[in-house]
Amino acid sequence: MKRALRILVPIDFSSYSWQTLHFALSLQDMLEPVLVLLHVLPVADYSELGLSIGMDQSPPERDVLQHLQREAVSHLPAVNAPKVLYRVGHGVPFTEICRFAEEEKVDLIVIGTHGRTGLSHLLIGSTAERVVRHASCPVLSIKPKLL
Secondary structure (H helix, E strand, C coil), rough: CEEEEEEEEEECHHHHHHHHHHHHHHHHHHCEEEEEEEEECCCCHHHHHHCCCCCCCCCCCCHHHHHHHHHHHHHCCCCCCEEEEEEEEECCCCHHHHHHHHHCCCEEEECCCCCCHHHHHHHCHHHHHHHHCCCCCEEEEEEECCC
């Protein structure tokens, strides 16, 4: 008998995060997952470096939520699709992912090891690594195929 499992899948709209979603969907063969797709609108806090970035430069959460729902449809199976919940957070990505995991009482976080690149990765560090260290539930990190 399958057991319902709440799985949080952070989505940053990169091809890597969609590959991670596909991996989470493959768990459907063993479990009855409820997928919680979360996109975090990052708030840049570079105060330690003496830099400041405006907090009001991101799009409204409602628009991002609608975009997440539209984009996810093409990655979800048309038949026998799992229950999917859509969420948008606002803040430091790893902090919001961990907070949402706790708030939504998820059983597992499935997160890609790729996503943000370049200068932002160097300044902020690996979101996946920080989620692994700080999450209150198990974390499965997926190294998506490099395209």
